[in-house]
Amino acid sequence: DVKVTQSSRYLVKRTGEKVFLECVQDMDHENMFWYRQDPGLGLRLIYFSYDVKMKEKGDIPEGYSVSREKKERFSLILESASTNQTSMYLCASSGTYSYNEQFFGPGTRLTVL
Amino acid sequence: KNQVEQSPQSLIILEGKNCTLQCNYTVSPFSNLRWYKQDTGRGPVSLTIMTFSENTKSNGRYTATLDADTKQSSLHITASQLSDSASYICVVRGDNTDKLIFGTGTRLQVFP
Numbered sequence: 001d002v003k004v005t006q007s008s009r010y011l012v013k014r015t016g017e018k019v020f021l022e023c024v025q026d027m028d029h030e031n032m033f034w035y036r037q038d039p040g041l042g043l044r045l046i047y048f049s050y051d052v053k054m055k056e057k058g059d060i061p062e063g064y065s066v067s068r069e070k071k072e073r074f075s076l077i078l079e080s081a082s083t084n085q086t087s088m089y090l091c092a093s094s095g096t097y098s099y100n101e102q103f104f105g106p107g108t109r110l111t112v113l
Numbered sequence: 114k115n116q117v118e119q120s121p122q123s124l125i126i127l128e129g130k131n132c133t134l135q136c137n138y139t140v141s142p143f144s145n146l147r148w149y150k151q152d153t154g155r156g157p158v159s160l161t162i163m164t165f166s167e168n169t170k171s172n173g174r175y176t177a178t179l180d181a182d183t184k185q186s187s188l189h190i191t192a193s194q195l196s197d198s199a200s201y202i203c204v205v206r207g208d209n210t211d212k213l214i215f216g217t218g219t220r221l222q223v224f225p
Contacts, residue, residue: 042217104156
């Protein structure tokens, strides 16, 4: 079974703090993705990566950065957390081909106070 | 603009009843459409994938349909169970892209 794990299920941070969200997948997938999910808005793509050290901006990259130093690990960084970044963050991974399913982690619910 | 719209936003049914969820999309060119189930507090899990040439596909009590001409898909749940309570998300992939277009989901609640 594909497993995508995220470092925290719940996280509470203060405005201005630097926040790291970690994601690890165990299926040797090339592609990894970070989304945020907000009520009424669905999932929105923040960043994705096709390979180690590669990154591409998604639809809402402002205020975020990412790091992919190893194939299995994809980190999302909030350089200076703000209250409007309070959200559910979901990591996903997939293989190379277009029909490949994206497998999602359990999510991290981040609250910025 | 590529969009995916789902209806209804929410649905309440009694255990044992059937229901149908709708998904309309404007994504073009089209590659495939997936229905995901997301339990509360968990990540989405794929139920089924529909490609251009497929009209109907079943996965247990879940049956998905696709009309590529009208750009509509439906997910029919038969003999609902309490464990079917979840959000169901329609996700469309355009051709030649790894980016997905997500619907906002239908929240289904099944009561005994």
